[in-house]
Amino acid sequence: LIRASYEVFKxxxxxxxxxxxxxxxxxxxxxxxAGKTEK
Structure with a gap:
């Protein structure tokens, strides 16, 4: 399984x-x- 979480900030x-x-x-x-991307 691939877990991915995306956080987008101004x-x-x-x-x-x-x-x-x-x-x-x-x-x-x-x-x-545009912002912070974490896997």
Whole structure:
């Protein structure tokens, strides 16, 4: 199983989007998201 969690923050550090999913990748390019990305 592949665990991936994406945290997207604004420039100042506001939490805009937090998505956690298992094995399923909804985002084709996680790099497009500006902010912090953790696997």
């Amino acid at each position: 420039g100042e550090g506001e939490l805009v989007l937090y998505c956690e999913h298992l094995q399923t990748v909804k985002y084709k390019n996680p790099a497009d998201f």
